[in-house]
Amino acid sequence: MKTVTVGLVGAGYAAHLHGRGYSKVHGVAIRLKTIVDLDVERAQEIADAYGFEKITADFNELLLDEEIDVIDIVTPPNLHLSFALQAIKAGKHVICEKPLTGYFGDAVDERPIGHHVPRAKMFETVMKEIEEAKKIIASSDRLFMYAENYIYSPNVLKAAEIIQNKKSKLLFLKGEESVRGSSSAVAGMWEKTGGGALMRIGCHPISGVLWLKQVEAEARGEEITVESVHADTGNLIASLTEYDKRHLTGNPIDVEDFANVTITFSDQTKAVVMASDHVLGGTKNYIEIYANDGVMHCNITPTDNLRTYFLDQNGLENVYFSEMMEEKLGWNNLFVAEEISRGYTGELQDFMECVVENRQPLSGIDLAYETIKVVYAAYLSASEGRKVFLNVNKEHEKL
Numbered sequence: 001m002k003t004v005t006v007g008l009v010g011a012g013y014a015a016h017l018h019g020r021g022y023s024k025v026h027g028v029a030i031r032l033k034t035i036v037d038l039d040v041e042r043a044q045e046i047a048d049a050y051g052f053e054k055i056t057a058d059f060n061e062l063l064l065d066e067e068i069d070v071i072d073i074v075t076p077p078n079l080h081l082s083f084a085l086q087a088i089k090a091g092k093h094v095i096c097e098k099p100l101t102g103y104f105g106d107a108v109d110e111r112p113i114g115h116h117v118p119r120a121k122m123f124e125t126v127m128k129e130i131e132e133a134k135k136i137i138a139s140s141d142r143l144f145m146y147a148e149n150y151i152y153s154p155n156v157l158k159a160a161e162i163i164q165n166k167k168s169k170l171l172f173l174k175g176e177e178s179v180r181g182s183s184s185a186v187a188g189m190w191e192k193t194g195g196g197a198l199m200r201i202g203c204h205p206i207s208g209v210l211w212l213k214q215v216e217a218e219a220r221g222e223e224i225t226v227e228s229v230h231a232d233t234g235n236l237i238a239s240l241t242e243y244d245k246r247h248l249t250g251n252p253i254d255v256e257d258f259a260n261v262t263i264t265f266s267d268q269t270k271a272v273v274m275a276s277d278h279v280l281g282g283t284k285n286y287i288e289i290y291a292n293d294g295v296m297h298c299n300i301t302p303t304d305n306l307r308t309y310f311l312d313q314n315g316l317e318n319v320y321f322s323e324m325m326e327e328k329l330g331w332n333n334l335f336v337a338e339e340i341s342r343g344y345t346g347e348l349q350d351f352m353e354c355v356v357e358n359r360q361p362l363s364g365i366d367l368a369y370e371t372i373k374v375v376y377a378a379y380l381s382a383s384e385g386r387k388v389f390l391n392v393n394k395e396h397e398k399l
Contacts, residue, residue: 102194
């Protein structure tokens, strides 16, 4: 079987998730060749931990390396689309972390852009970019693989199997990702991340509910699209004193730290997605599915397969319990086999098989496109206080 040679771009938190995921891929020979990051010391740490052969600070080395089959992009969001398209044009398959792209400002924008740039301009600009990106990817024989781990979570995949077999009608879906701040130093800056909590973490459950509706549509032989998006966003931490903020790590400069989005589909069913940067108690990820013939709750994290109770933290300093959960006293639900339960192993298994078998992934450019469209429609909706209609012939404004 062909050996798939991988180059990784970025040495932050996601590099660890992908590194652990690659280590568990089976049935495909993988060579982790090169990792790229401007911080070469951090890149060396990733290389040593997961077995990359070399490090570099120059992205072009990956593009010019004829041995590299796949470029895996785990950089901050403002670099995703540019690097992905360069890689595609260089004849490489691409794995791209979420989100696909966003609005990161232009030369004439007043800074900080999150406070000054109209969301209508952002929506229009992003839509033009992703429409062009879809054309470039469609015209290439290279694979674009969207690293949306939610849909590769074992419980979400099992729910999809049930939906496919029962041909269930999904009436209402609810999803959430909430955390206590971010591990990224630029998470609070719109020009670096393209938005706040909705963009960074809310995009996960949005992709999850969009994908499950497409599973339903295929099973039932229907066409289901997003009809409208209605959203509310806010900055919860703004009202707090410095003392009140002592347990919170989020630092929104010009982005939202809370979002609630209602999606209406063309079959008049609904999905509600919530995201927040100020939820104590560890990372919270789930999708709830309410169908005409059953209910499925996909608890991605935390799960309850290992619960612990400790009165002190002696000896636990280097033991990982869960993301965004430094304190280990009292009761805790630990993340066990996190790279599997959160879908990172499943997505990389699928992506490596796709390269070898020359087939499309479960998560590709269509899901990446639809997710970013919904996210920016939500930003437009929240800023203008109205429902935004997409791809429908109504008297309302068509976007």
